[in-house]
Amino acid sequence: MPPDASIPQTAQRPACPICGKPAEADYSPFCSKRCADIDLNRWLGGVYAIPAGGADEDEDGEAPQQSGR
Numbered sequence: 001m002p003p004d005a006s007i008p009q010t011a012q013r014p015a016c017p018i019c020g021k022p023a024e025a026d027y028s029p030f031c032s033k034r035c036a037d038i039d040l041n042r043w044l045g046g047v048y049a050i051p052a053g054g055a056d057e058d059e060d061g062e063a064p065q066q067s068g069r
Helices: 033-045
Strands: none
Touching: none
């Protein structure tokens, strides 16, 4: 059975998030090991890091209470 036999001819495979080529099942959601490795390197290098917010606000958005002794 060919590898693409389970995919109907009219259905498109999702695009690789790195290069845009059709994704391969072995490396999903990427098209190749190379693109998967590029993505892993970006994660490990901190490219996908979420910037930290300031410490001025509490989780609920209110300013932290000062302890006035």
